Amino acid sequence: MPSDRRYVFLLNTAQRALQRHLDRQAAEETGISVTHAGALFVLQRQDGALSGEVAAALDIAASAMTGLADRMVKAGLIERCADEADGRLSRLWLTKSGRAAAALAKKQLGPLNEVLTAGFDEHELDVVSRWLAAVRERFPG
Numbered sequence: 001m002p003s004d005r006r007y008v009f010l011l012n013t014a015q016r017a018l019q020r021h022l023d024r025q026a027a028e029e030t031g032i033s034v035t036h037a038g039a040l041f042v043l044q045r046q047d048g049a050l051s052g053e054v055a056a057a058l059d060i061a062a063s064a065m066t067g068l069a070d071r072m073v074k075a076g077l078i079e080r081c082a083d084e085a086d087g088r089l090s091r092l093w094l095t096k097s098g099r100a101a102a103a104l105a106k107k108q109l110g111p112l113n114e115v116l117t118a119g120f121d122e123h124e125l126d127v128v129s130r131w132l133a134a135v136r137e138r139f140p141g
Contacts, residue, residue, distance in 0.1 A: 011135070018116075022109070029108040032101050035060075036072060037109065040102035043078065043094045050083065051090040077101055 004010060022034040030037065035058070042057045043049060049057075055065035069092060072078045077098035083089035094102070117125055 022112075025108065025112075026105065030101060030105045032075070032077070032105060034109075035068060036075075036077065037102070037105035039068060039072060039092075040077065040094065040098055040105060043092055043098070044102050047094050048091045051080070051092055054092055072098070 019034070026032060026034045026037055032040075038058050039054055042054050046053065051065050051069055052062055054069075055062050058065070060068070069078065069080055069090070072092075073080055075097075076095055079093045079095055080090050081093060083091050120128070
């Protein structure tokens with residue numbers, strides 16, 4: 001029997017299933033959302049990043065980043081400070097609580113790649129990675 005080639009359907013349902021799993025796992029194990037975890041991971045690599053840089057890394061709109069940052073500040077995960085060179089811009093900095101939450105999220109969510117890739121050989125995974133990257137490139141923002 002030929003494989004299912006309804007790629008839009010398969011991609012959508014796979015993404016929704018993964019997002020539901022991540023939301024449940026993140027909330028249960030880390031107490032923060034997956035989006036919060038993503039922002040914390042970005043800031044682990046680039047603490048003090050501009051709000052727009054974090055939004056770009058997460059592939060979300062600037063307005064969505066404003067709300068996300070507001071919630072993260074309120075939760076004590078980050079601090080928002082005006083940029084020294086241009087006070088209209090905001091830089092985001094991890095707090096001690098934010099660093100701890102990021103470490104916990106990475107520990108809990110890290111093994112997920114092993115689950116996602118189980119049963120596939122390196123060649124198959126290279127093809128999947130190349131295909132997903134091509135989808136992103138063909139349909140930018």
